[in-house]
Amino acid sequence: xxxxxxxxxxxxxxxxxxxxxxxxxxxxxxxxxxxxxxxxxxxxxxxxxxxxxxxxxxxxxxxxxxxxxxxxxxxxxxxxxxxxxxxxxxxxxxxxxxxxxxxxxxxxxxxxxxxxxxxxxxxxxxxxxxxxxxxxxxxxxxxxxxxxxxxxxxxxxxxxxxxxxxxxxxxxxxxxxxxxxxxxxxxxxxxxxxxxxxxxxxxxxxxxxxxxxxxxxxxxxxxxxxxxxxxxxxxxxxxxxxxxxxxxxxxxxxxxxxxxxxxxxxxxxxxxxxxxxxxxxxxxxxxxxxxxxxxxxxxxxxxxxxxxxxxxxxxxxxxxxxxxxxxxxxxxxxxxxxxxxx
Amino acid sequence: xxxxxxxxxxxxxxxxxxxxxxxxxxxxxxxxxxxxxxxxxxxxxxxxxxxxxxxxxxxxxxxxxxxxxxxxxxxxxxxxxxxxxxxxxxxxxxxxxxxxxxxxxxxxxxxxxxxxxxxxxxxxxxxxxxxxxxxxxxxxxxxxxxxxxxxxxxxxxxxxxxxxxxxxxxxxxxxxxxxxxxxxxxxxxxxxxxxxxxxxxxxxxxxxxxxxxxxxxxxxxxxxxxxxxxxxxxxxxxxxxxxxxxxxxxxxxxxxxxxxxxxxxxxxxxxxxxxxxxxxxxxxxxxxxxxxxxxxxxxxxxxxxxxxxxxxxxxxxxxxxxxxxxxxxxxxxxxxxxxxxx
DNA sequence: CTGAAAGCGCTTACAG
DNA sequence: CTGAAAGCGCTTACAG
Numbered sequence: 001x002x003x004x005x006x007x008x009x010x011x012x013x014x015x016x017x018x019x020x021x022x023x024x025x026x027x028x029x030x031x032x033x034x035x036x037x038x039x040x041x042x043x044x045x046x047x048x049x050x051x052x053x054x055x056x057x058x059x060x061x062x063x064x065x066x067x068x069x070x071x072x073x074x075x076x077x078x079x080x081x082x083x084x085x086x087x088x089x090x091x092x093x094x095x096x097x098x099x100x101x102x103x104x105x106x107x108x109x110x111x112x113x114x115x116x117x118x119x120x121x122x123x124x125x126x127x128x129x130x131x132x133x134x135x136x137x138x139x140x141x142x143x144x145x146x147x148x149x150x151x152x153x154x155x156x157x158x159x160x161x162x163x164x165x166x167x168x169x170x171x172x173x174x175x176x177x178x179x180x181x182x183x184x185x186x187x188x189x190x191x192x193x194x195x196x197x198x199x200x201x202x203x204x205x206x207x208x209x210x211x212x213x214x215x216x217x218x219x220x221x222x223x224x225x226x227x228x229x230x231x232x233x234x235x236x237x238x239x240x241x242x243x244x245x246x247x248x249x250x251x252x253x254x255x256x257x258x259x260x261x262x263x264x265x266x267x268x269x270x271x272x273x274x275x276x277x278x279x280x281x282x283x284x285x286x287x288x289x290x291x292x293x294x295x296x297x298x299x300x301x302x303x304x305x306x307x308x309x310x311x312x313x314x315x316x317x318x319x320x321x322x323x324x325x326x327x328x329x330x331x332x333x334x335x336x337x338x339x340x341x342x
Numbered sequence: 343x344x345x346x347x348x349x350x351x352x353x354x355x356x357x358x359x360x361x362x363x364x365x366x367x368x369x370x371x372x373x374x375x376x377x378x379x380x381x382x383x384x385x386x387x388x389x390x391x392x393x394x395x396x397x398x399x400x401x402x403x404x405x406x407x408x409x410x411x412x413x414x415x416x417x418x419x420x421x422x423x424x425x426x427x428x429x430x431x432x433x434x435x436x437x438x439x440x441x442x443x444x445x446x447x448x449x450x451x452x453x454x455x456x457x458x459x460x461x462x463x464x465x466x467x468x469x470x471x472x473x474x475x476x477x478x479x480x481x482x483x484x485x486x487x488x489x490x491x492x493x494x495x496x497x498x499x500x501x502x503x504x505x506x507x508x509x510x511x512x513x514x515x516x517x518x519x520x521x522x523x524x525x526x527x528x529x530x531x532x533x534x535x536x537x538x539x540x541x542x543x544x545x546x547x548x549x550x551x552x553x554x555x556x557x558x559x560x561x562x563x564x565x566x567x568x569x570x571x572x573x574x575x576x577x578x579x580x581x582x583x584x585x586x587x588x589x590x591x592x593x594x595x596x597x598x599x600x601x602x603x604x605x606x607x608x609x610x611x612x613x614x615x616x617x618x619x620x621x622x623x624x625x626x627x628x629x630x631x632x633x634x635x636x637x638x639x640x641x642x643x644x645x646x647x648x649x650x651x652x653x654x655x656x657x658x659x660x661x662x663x664x665x666x667x668x669x670x671x672x673x674x675x676x677x678x679x680x681x682x683x684x
Numbered sequence: 685c686t687g688a689a690a691g692c693g694c695t696t697a698c699a700g
Numbered sequence: 701c702t703g704a705a706a707g708c709g710c711t712t713a714c715a716g
Contacts, residue, residue, distance in 0.1 A: 001457075001481060038615060043479075046451060046454060046455045046481075046575050047455055047456060048455065048456075048519075049455045049456035049457065050395050050396045050400075050401070050420060050457055051391060051396055051454060054393055054396050055458075056388075059390075059392070059456065061435075061456075068421070069411070069417055069420050069421045069424065070414075070420075070421040070618075071420045072412075072414060072417065072418045072618075075411055075412050075414065075417035077410045077583075078411055078412075078436075079410070079411045079412040079438060082411065082438045083439070084436070086438075091437070091452060091456075092435075092436060092437075093403075093433065093434075093436075094420075094424070094434060094435075094436045095424070095433070095434075096424045096425070096428075109388060112388060113388045113390065113391045114390075114392060114401065114403075114433075115343075115390060115391065115392055128412065132589045139343065139388075144509050148441075162394045198402075206352055219620065221618065221622065240442070240544050249555050253622075253624065254621065254622065254624065254626070257624050276412075276563065277619075277622055279563060279596065280563065280592045280595075280619055280622055280623050281623060281624060282594065282595065282623060282624040283595065305456070332615035342386075
């Protein structure tokens with residue numbers, strides 16, 4: 001490929017002048033500038049970002065490590081981050097940890113090794129990810145997103161107020177007349193799993209609701225599907241189920257549909273995240289909406305702050321969620337006549 | 343950060359020996375190797391990928407430009423690519439063109455500028471993306487994925503046999519008893535839009551089906567929603583609607599549900615892609631399944647071939663689709679008694 | 685305004 | 701087996 005050397009030679013100037021003319025920095029006569037730029041265009045020159053980065057210490061790349069891009073929530077989040085960063089002329093290097101510890105460490109090190117300007121990370125584990133996250137954070141600017149690790153007061157974090165989100169969902173179903181509720185969510189391996197689960201217990205108590213034994217596993221559609229079955233097999237169905245995320249909620253919806261349990265006729269369901277899935281399922285899903293764009297905005301802002309001032313303390317940003325109403329918590333009348341004749 | 347220089351100094355060897363010891367290349371005594379490695383570990387040395395890349399001409403990064411990561415199909419595809427590439431120790435730099443021409447060019451140039459080893463691109467336009475794609479393909483290995491540009495015999499391409507996929511969907515609904523069908527898909531701006539639309543016309547003729555006026559726009563859930571309305575307003579509903587992708591299909595499903603049109607009771611629906619959405623909607627969606635993992639595999643293989651042999655001709659790989667049956671084309675009996683009493 | 689030179693961090697012939 | 705040196709492509713003090 002054509003290098004700066006080629007352009008300089010073709011234009012008959014030094015490589016230093018060529019660099020300055022192209023970069024628009026330093027004093028260069030208008031004539032030379034024009035000449036160099038024309039030559040560069042003619043030769044199809046494109047600056048080698050690698051050389052530039054080596055010289056400058058870093059290129060305009062930022063990394064993000066998510067547990068699973070194919071989860072619609074992370075897909076949407078990555079999309080928003082890409083969008084925010086592109087405005088700052090920054091590129092996004094994306095890595096997928098598959099929610100696995102060793103893969104996560106490997107990805108983080110790869111990113112650090114290429115001296116990205118900073119890293120956004122959604123930790124795979126609340127406890128076991130801590131060493132890796134801390135180690136990398138010591139090397140370069142890092143902001144935790146959505147999930148965090150334990151004892152992270154020194155680390156930056158941007159996410160939502162999960163406790164309040166679960167509270168919104170619970171208060172909503174209570175208003176809809178639910179008295180007995182159940183939590184179907186993820187385990188304690190992630191901060192988000194913990195926070196939502198604990199919040200459920202706390203708020204249930206506050207509101208004086210009755211809670212059935214929770215069903216706990218991972219954030220997967222398939223889990224929701226099987227959870228619906230287990231719920232159906234119980235002596236009595238709860239009035240409402242609060243799902244840990246939209247994937248589980250839509251799984252529950254699909255599972256109930258297969259077994260002739262009507263939603264919201266027989267049971268109400270709420271999700272969490274506010275992904276496109278909530279519109280696609282039938283009935284549409286009432287869900288706790290995360291402000292994806294705002295999360296990305298705040299995340300980028302935090303990272304920029306860390307980049308500017310390496311010693312900056314790690315701020316913890318908790319954004320508010322909003323309840324997005326769907327039909328899954330509609331009036332408790334049967335919508336599908338075939339299941340329970342009115 | 344600690345550099346190779348630091349490690350060499352601390353170990354009391356030359357930088358060349360340190361490099362060889364760490365890289366495992368060239369003859370180095372076992373003792374020195376151990377010494378250097380221990381020193382590197384102790385100092386927390388991590389090779390600077392930038393310096394290495396500059397020296398070697400490229401680092402292990404491959405780029406991918408998709409129209410929209412948040413589309414579940416592309417999210418899944420990106421996930422598969424990341425997976426395939428990670429086995430080869432390659433990283434994935436992801437860029438989002440938003441389906442816009444200038445953004446696409448900008449992203450492609452950014453990727454080329456940082457001398458990625460190669461690029462996977464899903465062109466935004468069939469015709470207008472051609473100059474950009476061709477230009478970049480002249481600079482480095484490029485493989486078109488899912489969509490292609492016109493006159494691309496010199497460019498590599500990996501995607502599915504869209505014509506056959508639409509054929510599978512049409513034959514299926516015909517078997518289910520559909521006589522009148524309609525296509526609700528995307529416009530001709532993308533190759534995929536063209537191929538699926540044309541195939542629909544061809545196969546309808548072959549099978550002797552009657553086709554209503556198609557409804558054409560973009561691959562969006564919202565479009566499916568509004569298309570359902572337009573369909574309902576027609577004097578007669580078709581027996582089946584063949585959607586251009588899962589997003590449109592689930593939009594149609596949601597739209598019909600809102601207006602009390604029963605699927606598959608009143609009309610059958612098929613999607614295209616085989617995303618997670620097909621399981622999430624209710625009824626579940628019959629869709630033309632794309633072999634995502636195989637596409638990624640074949641794509642990587644093509645790119646590797648191009649990397650090895652720059653002059654290699656651009657192979658066009660068309661993978662087969664399979665019909666994934668859901669309830670949206672189930673027996674044409676009414677599933678929901680409230681809509682049309684049996 | 686312009687050029688020669690140094691140096692970012694690394695790897696790999698080239699000598700020894 | 702090991703080291704000195706060149707060079708990947710670039711930018712930026714430093715002179716002039």
